[in-house]
Amino acid sequence: MELQGASTSGMSDASAELRAAKLAKSQQEQTGQQTLQLLDSASDVPKATSANSALGSNVDLFA
DSSP: OOHHHHHHHHHHHHHHHHHHHHHHHHHHHHHHHHHHHHHHHHSSSSOOOOSSTTSOOOOOOOO
């Protein structure tokens, strides 16, 4: 009579899948929060400027 054990195993697998899904969601949310923090901190950095404003204004398109 392995039916009881098979049923319990099936419930255990579903529970493990649910835990894994919750863990993955939590990890994605943490990664998203870290990304937003990184973007916010990067917006405070001043852009680099050159003493020569003409530098980089002409781009050679021919190799």
